[in-house]
Amino acid sequence: MTQQQTIHAASLPHIPTRHMGRGVVAVVLLVLLLWLVQGLAFNQALDWPTVWRYFLDYNVLAGLGRTLLITVVSIVVAIIIGTVLATMRLSNSRILQTVAWLYVWFFRSVPLLVLLVLAFNLSILMPEISIGIPFGGPTFYSEETQKLINPLVAAILTFSLQQAAYSSEVLRASMLAVPVGQREAAAALGMTSARALRRIVFPQAFRIALPPIANDTINLLKSTSIVAFIAVPDLMYSVQQIYAQNFRVMPLLVVATVWYTVVVSVLSAAQYLIERRLRNAPSRTKAGASA
Numbered sequence: 001m002t003q004q005q006t007i008h009a010a011s012l013p014h015i016p017t018r019h020m021g022r023g024v025v026a027v028v029l030l031v032l033l034l035w036l037v038q039g040l041a042f043n044q045a046l047d048w049p050t051v052w053r054y055f056l057d058y059n060v061l062a063g064l065g066r067t068l069l070i071t072v073v074s075i076v077v078a079i080i081i082g083t084v085l086a087t088m089r090l091s092n093s094r095i096l097q098t099v100a101w102l103y104v105w106f107f108r109s110v111p112l113l114v115l116l117v118l119a120f121n122l123s124i125l126m127p128e129i130s131i132g133i134p135f136g137g138p139t140f141y142s143e144e145t146q147k148l149i150n151p152l153v154a155a156i157l158t159f160s161l162q163q164a165a166y167s168s169e170v171l172r173a174s175m176l177a178v179p180v181g182q183r184e185a186a187a188a189l190g191m192t193s194a195r196a197l198r199r200i201v202f203p204q205a206f207r208i209a210l211p212p213i214a215n216d217t218i219n220l221l222k223s224t225s226i227v228a229f230i231a232v233p234d235l236m237y238s239v240q241q242i243y244a245q246n247f248r249v250m251p252l253l254v255v256a257t258v259w260y261t262v263v264v265s266v267l268s269a270a271q272y273l274i275e276r277r278l279r280n281a282p283s284r285t286k287a288g289a290s291a
Contacts, residue, residue, distance in 0.1 A: 050251035054242060055258065063238030064259055066152070070234065071221045074159035079213065081160065082167030087197070089172050100168070107165035113226055115162055119154040120230045155227040155234075163220055167213060174209035175201055207278060214271040218264055225260075235259055 054060055088100035107115070123145040132139035149157070178201050186196035228237035235256055243252040 045250050046254055047248060047251040050248050051254050051258075054252060054255050057242070059233075059238045059242065060235065060255060060259070063233055063235040064263075066232065067221070067224050067234040067236075068263070070152070070155050070159060070224050070227065070232075071217065073156050074163055075213075075217050075220055077156075077160035078163035078167045079171075081164035082171050083202075085164060085168035086171035086175060089168070090175060104165045104168060107162045110162075112158070112162055112223060113229065116155065116158045116226060116230060119149065119158045120151060122149050122154070151227070151230045151232045154230060155224070155232050159220060159224065163216065166216060167209075170209050170212050170216070171205060174205040177208050178204045210278065211271065211275050214267070214274060218267050218271070221263060221267065222260065225256075 085100045085103060088096040089104075091097060110118075126145050128142055129145050129148055130139050131141040182200055182204075183196055186200050187193075191199070224234060225236040227234050228240060231237065233241075239252045239256045243249045
């Protein structure tokens with residue numbers, strides 16, 4: 001092609017490539033979506049008046065509050081225990097590494113529902129919880145296990161301990177992602193290992209681990225629905241109690257579904273904002289500008 005032909009071809013208007021397949025798929029998906037919305041809106045079994053009547057019911061809102069309480073307390077405790085476990089896994093002590101590995105291995109092996117039932121029936125294994133000096137020493141505190149571990153405490157204990165096993169692996173991987181040279185630089189400046197861990201490694205590790213931990217929080221929120229199995233009056237259990245009286249099963253399940261969707265959507269939006277803020281952090285922006 002000559003130079004003149006090249007200039008002439010460049011001056012021609014750009015015609016976008018047509019993708020007929022995409023258009024057909026988009027139309028089909030739109031039709032299916034409209035069909036689904038129509039089916040849900042006019043389905044008599046859903047009984048939308050009943051849905052809206054119980055959507056802001058006191059018992060439903062109280063159950064939602066307990067669901068959020070279990071989620072928040074469990075994820076906070078899990079992060080604290082997970083941080084300790086991750087530090088133990090990365091320590092030079094073989095005993096600490098083994099203990100942390102056994103903890104993670106056990107709580108990742110046993111199903112969540114089994115752990116929940118075990119915690120609820122802990123009084124069978126340990127009728128009393130005592131604090132004192134072992135092997136015949138004096139006891140400073142003693143209480144019946146059944147009084148201390150009620151269904152709500154059993155739920156929080158179960159979710160906290162199991163989630164800690166998963167959070168510890170996320171935190172351990174995040175700590176390993178921090179360049180070793182930064183620890184060496186901290187040691188060269190005279191920092192102790194503990195101070196370097198607290199001032200340099202932990203902040204960067206939490207920055208890396210925050211998005212997956214936020215995702216784990218969403219999964220934890222949805223998993224709390226199984227606490228209805230041990231009669232914790234959470235959102236799912238409250239809905240079950242209502243439809244056991246009025247037999248409006250499907251509308252009450254829709255109430256629970258909508259509330260779970262609302263809360264998960266809020267958490268997902270918060271996760272997106274956190275990730276965007278981390279991407280646009282000043283340190284990374286400056287690093288990119290200097291490069």
